[in-house]
Amino acid sequence: MQIEETDIADVKILYPKKFGDDRGFFSEVWNAQTMKDAGLDLNFVQDNHAYNAEAGVVRGLHYQLDPKAQGKLVRVLRGAVIDVAVDIRVGSPTFGQHVAVELSADNWRQLWVPAGFAHGYCTLKPDTEIVYKVTDYYSPEHDCGIFWNDPDLNINWSVSAEKAILSEKDKILPLLKDQTRLFEFKETR
Numbered sequence: 152m153q154i155e156e157t158d159i160a161d162v163k164i165l166y167p168k169k170f171g172d173d174r175g176f177f178s179e180v181w182n183a184q185t186m187k188d189a190g191l192d193l194n195f196v197q198d199n200h201a202y203n204a205e206a207g208v209v210r211g212l213h214y215q216l217d218p219k220a221q222g223k224l225v226r227v228l229r230g231a232v233i234d235v236a237v238d239i240r241v242g243s244p245t246f247g248q249h250v251a252v253e254l255s256a257d258n259w260r261q262l263w264v265p266a267g268f269a270h271g272y273c274t275l276k277p278d279t280e281i282v283y284k285v286t287d288y289y290s291p292e293h294d295c296g297i298f299w300n301d302p303d304l305n306i307n308w309s310v311s312a313e314k315a316i317l318s319e320k321d322k323i324l325p326l327l328k329d330q331t332r333l334f335e336f337k338e339t340r
Protein backbone atom coordinates (compact mmCIF):
# COMPACT_ATOMS: atom_id res chain seq x y z
CA MET A 152 0.00 0.00 0.00
CA GLN A 153 1.50 3.26 -1.14
CA ILE A 154 0.35 6.43 0.62
CA GLU A 155 0.64 9.79 -1.12
CA GLU A 156 0.40 13.25 0.44
CA THR A 157 -1.85 15.88 -1.17
CA ASP A 158 -1.82 19.69 -1.23
CA ILE A 159 -3.68 19.62 2.10
CA ALA A 160 -1.43 18.07 4.71
CA ASP A 161 -3.95 15.74 6.37
CA VAL A 162 -5.70 14.43 3.26
CA LYS A 163 -4.05 11.35 1.75
CA ILE A 164 -4.39 9.19 -1.32
CA LEU A 165 -3.88 5.46 -0.83
CA TYR A 166 -2.87 3.01 -3.53
CA PRO A 167 -3.59 -0.55 -2.42
CA LYS A 168 -1.68 -3.22 -4.37
CA LYS A 169 -3.73 -5.39 -6.69
CA PHE A 170 -2.44 -8.91 -7.40
CA GLY A 171 -3.98 -10.14 -10.63
CA ASP A 172 -3.94 -13.72 -11.89
CA ASP A 173 -6.05 -16.04 -14.06
CA ARG A 174 -8.80 -16.10 -11.44
CA GLY A 175 -9.15 -12.36 -11.08
CA PHE A 176 -7.37 -10.28 -8.42
CA PHE A 177 -6.63 -10.01 -4.71
CA SER A 178 -6.14 -6.74 -2.83
CA GLU A 179 -5.61 -5.71 0.78
CA VAL A 180 -7.87 -2.68 0.91
CA TRP A 181 -7.39 -1.81 4.58
CA ASN A 182 -4.49 -2.56 6.90
CA ALA A 183 -4.42 -0.94 10.35
CA GLN A 184 -0.67 -1.36 10.80
CA THR A 185 0.22 0.21 7.46
CA MET A 186 -1.87 3.26 8.32
CA LYS A 187 -0.41 3.40 11.82
CA ASP A 188 3.09 3.41 10.30
CA ALA A 189 1.94 6.38 8.19
CA GLY A 190 0.86 8.24 11.32
CA LEU A 191 -2.86 7.39 11.22
CA ASP A 192 -4.04 5.29 14.14
CA LEU A 193 -7.65 4.76 13.09
CA ASN A 194 -10.58 3.04 14.68
CA PHE A 195 -13.34 2.46 12.16
CA VAL A 196 -16.79 1.67 13.55
CA GLN A 197 -19.07 1.68 10.50
CA ASP A 198 -18.85 0.75 6.81
CA ASN A 199 -21.10 2.63 4.36
CA HIS A 200 -22.09 1.51 0.86
CA ALA A 201 -23.96 3.71 -1.62
CA TYR A 202 -25.23 2.89 -5.09
CA ASN A 203 -25.76 5.65 -7.66
CA ALA A 204 -27.82 4.83 -10.74
CA GLU A 205 -26.73 7.76 -12.88
CA ALA A 206 -23.65 9.73 -13.84
CA GLY A 207 -23.89 13.24 -12.41
CA VAL A 208 -25.20 12.25 -8.98
CA VAL A 209 -23.70 14.65 -6.45
CA ARG A 210 -23.79 13.78 -2.74
CA GLY A 211 -22.40 16.33 -0.32
CA LEU A 212 -20.79 18.29 0.97
CA HIS A 213 -21.36 16.53 4.30
CA TYR A 214 -19.80 16.25 7.74
CA GLN A 215 -20.72 15.52 11.31
CA LEU A 216 -19.84 17.98 14.04
CA ASP A 217 -17.77 17.19 17.12
CA PRO A 218 -18.05 15.08 19.20
CA LYS A 219 -19.35 12.87 16.38
CA ALA A 220 -16.93 14.03 13.66
CA GLN A 221 -16.00 11.28 11.23
CA GLY A 222 -12.82 10.46 9.34
CA LYS A 223 -13.71 8.62 6.11
CA LEU A 224 -11.71 6.21 3.99
CA VAL A 225 -13.38 6.18 0.59
CA ARG A 226 -13.12 3.85 -2.39
CA VAL A 227 -15.11 2.85 -5.46
CA LEU A 228 -16.16 -0.73 -6.25
CA ARG A 229 -17.87 -0.08 -9.58
CA GLY A 230 -17.82 2.96 -11.84
CA ALA A 231 -16.03 6.21 -10.99
CA VAL A 232 -16.39 9.42 -8.98
CA ILE A 233 -14.70 12.72 -8.37
CA ASP A 234 -14.24 12.60 -4.61
CA VAL A 235 -13.80 15.88 -2.76
CA ALA A 236 -12.55 16.84 0.71
CA VAL A 237 -12.94 20.50 1.79
CA ASP A 238 -10.99 21.88 4.74
CA ILE A 239 -13.56 23.52 7.06
CA ARG A 240 -11.30 23.91 10.11
CA VAL A 241 -11.47 27.57 11.12
CA GLY A 242 -7.88 28.79 11.56
CA SER A 243 -6.40 26.17 9.23
CA PRO A 244 -3.86 27.53 6.72
CA THR A 245 -5.84 25.67 4.03
CA PHE A 246 -9.34 26.66 5.24
CA GLY A 247 -11.83 26.59 2.34
CA GLN A 248 -9.41 24.74 0.07
CA HIS A 249 -10.12 21.26 -1.26
CA VAL A 250 -8.62 18.11 -2.69
CA ALA A 251 -10.47 16.50 -5.61
CA VAL A 252 -9.42 13.03 -6.78
CA GLU A 253 -10.87 10.60 -9.26
CA LEU A 254 -11.59 7.29 -7.56
CA SER A 255 -12.64 4.38 -9.74
CA ALA A 256 -12.88 0.63 -9.90
CA ASP A 257 -10.09 0.85 -12.49
CA ASN A 258 -7.58 3.06 -10.64
CA TRP A 259 -8.32 1.41 -7.25
CA ARG A 260 -7.33 4.53 -5.30
CA GLN A 261 -8.70 5.47 -1.92
CA LEU A 262 -9.07 8.92 -0.37
CA TRP A 263 -8.53 9.54 3.34
CA VAL A 264 -10.82 12.40 4.43
CA PRO A 265 -10.03 13.33 8.03
CA ALA A 266 -12.43 14.75 10.62
CA GLY A 267 -12.60 18.51 10.12
CA PHE A 268 -13.36 18.18 6.40
CA ALA A 269 -16.59 18.27 4.43
CA HIS A 270 -16.89 15.35 2.01
CA GLY A 271 -18.75 14.92 -1.25
CA TYR A 272 -18.61 13.18 -4.58
CA CYS A 273 -19.97 13.27 -8.10
CA THR A 274 -20.45 10.10 -10.12
CA LEU A 275 -18.73 10.02 -13.50
CA LYS A 276 -20.48 6.83 -14.66
CA PRO A 277 -23.88 5.20 -14.18
CA ASP A 278 -24.12 2.26 -11.76
CA THR A 279 -21.39 3.58 -9.48
CA GLU A 280 -20.93 1.97 -6.09
CA ILE A 281 -18.89 3.65 -3.39
CA VAL A 282 -17.89 2.32 0.01
CA TYR A 283 -16.27 4.09 2.93
CA LYS A 284 -15.21 3.26 6.42
CA VAL A 285 -15.94 5.90 9.09
CA THR A 286 -14.42 6.56 12.50
CA ASP A 287 -17.67 7.43 14.30
CA TYR A 288 -21.29 6.38 14.13
CA TYR A 289 -23.96 8.14 12.10
CA SER A 290 -25.61 10.83 14.18
CA PRO A 291 -28.38 12.81 12.43
CA GLU A 292 -28.26 15.49 15.16
CA HIS A 293 -24.63 16.24 14.27
CA ASP A 294 -25.15 16.00 10.51
CA CYS A 295 -24.22 19.22 8.66
CA GLY A 296 -23.45 20.32 5.15
CA ILE A 297 -22.31 22.99 2.73
CA PHE A 298 -23.76 23.71 -0.69
CA TRP A 299 -21.90 21.61 -3.28
CA ASN A 300 -21.57 24.38 -5.86
CA ASP A 301 -20.55 27.19 -3.48
CA PRO A 302 -18.65 29.62 -5.78
CA ASP A 303 -16.12 30.35 -3.01
CA LEU A 304 -15.04 26.70 -3.07
CA ASN A 305 -14.47 26.67 -6.83
CA ILE A 306 -14.73 22.86 -7.17
CA ASN A 307 -14.68 21.34 -10.65
CA TRP A 308 -17.36 18.67 -10.25
CA SER A 309 -17.41 17.57 -13.90
CA VAL A 310 -21.17 18.16 -14.06
CA SER A 311 -23.16 21.32 -14.73
CA ALA A 312 -25.54 22.78 -12.14
CA GLU A 313 -28.43 22.00 -14.53
CA LYS A 314 -27.51 18.32 -14.87
CA ALA A 315 -26.40 17.52 -11.33
CA ILE A 316 -28.71 15.09 -9.50
CA LEU A 317 -29.05 16.00 -5.81
CA SER A 318 -31.13 15.05 -2.81
CA GLU A 319 -33.72 17.62 -1.69
CA LYS A 320 -31.64 18.07 1.47
CA ASP A 321 -28.45 18.82 -0.47
CA LYS A 322 -30.14 21.35 -2.78
CA ILE A 323 -30.66 23.78 0.10
CA LEU A 324 -27.44 23.49 2.09
CA PRO A 325 -25.83 26.81 3.13
CA LEU A 326 -22.74 28.37 1.59
CA LEU A 327 -19.51 28.01 3.55
CA LYS A 328 -19.56 31.72 4.46
CA ASP A 329 -23.04 31.32 5.99
CA GLN A 330 -22.34 28.08 7.86
CA THR A 331 -21.63 28.73 11.53
CA ARG A 332 -21.29 25.09 12.58
CA LEU A 333 -17.71 24.33 11.56
CA PHE A 334 -14.56 22.93 13.19
CA GLU A 335 -11.78 24.52 15.14
CA PHE A 336 -8.30 23.94 13.74
CA LYS A 337 -6.04 21.85 15.97
CA GLU A 338 -2.51 21.01 14.80
CA THR A 339 -2.79 17.46 16.06
CA ARG A 340 -6.18 16.56 14.63
Ligand SMILES: Cc1cn([C@H]2C[C@H](O)[C@@H](COP(=O)(O)OP(=O)(O)O[C@H]3O[C@@H](C)C(=O)[C@@H](O)[C@H]3O)O2)c(=O)[nH]c1=O
Pocket residue numbers: 199201210211212213214223270271272288289318320
Ligand atom coordinates in the same frame (compact mmCIF):
# COMPACT_ATOMS: atom_id res chain seq x y z
C1 LIG B 1 -25.03 8.75 6.17
C2 LIG B 1 -26.07 7.79 6.75
C3 LIG B 1 -27.38 7.85 6.32
N1 LIG B 1 -28.31 7.01 6.83
C4 LIG B 1 -29.70 7.10 6.32
C5 LIG B 1 -30.37 8.45 6.52
C6 LIG B 1 -31.25 8.60 5.30
O1 LIG B 1 -32.53 8.04 5.55
C7 LIG B 1 -30.57 7.78 4.23
C8 LIG B 1 -29.82 8.61 3.20
O2 LIG B 1 -28.98 9.53 3.91
P1 LIG B 1 -28.25 10.74 3.17
O3 LIG B 1 -29.17 11.36 2.22
O4 LIG B 1 -27.65 11.59 4.24
O5 LIG B 1 -27.11 9.94 2.38
P2 LIG B 1 -25.88 10.55 1.57
O6 LIG B 1 -26.31 11.80 0.88
O7 LIG B 1 -25.29 9.47 0.77
O8 LIG B 1 -24.91 10.97 2.77
C9 LIG B 1 -23.55 10.64 2.74
O9 LIG B 1 -22.90 11.51 1.81
C10 LIG B 1 -21.49 11.36 1.71
C11 LIG B 1 -20.97 12.40 0.76
C12 LIG B 1 -20.81 11.32 3.02
O10 LIG B 1 -19.69 11.80 3.19
C13 LIG B 1 -21.48 10.56 4.11
O11 LIG B 1 -20.90 10.81 5.37
C14 LIG B 1 -22.97 10.80 4.14
O12 LIG B 1 -23.23 12.12 4.62
O13 LIG B 1 -29.66 6.90 4.90
C15 LIG B 1 -27.98 6.09 7.79
O14 LIG B 1 -28.86 5.31 8.26
N2 LIG B 1 -26.69 6.01 8.22
C16 LIG B 1 -25.71 6.82 7.74
O15 LIG B 1 -24.52 6.71 8.15
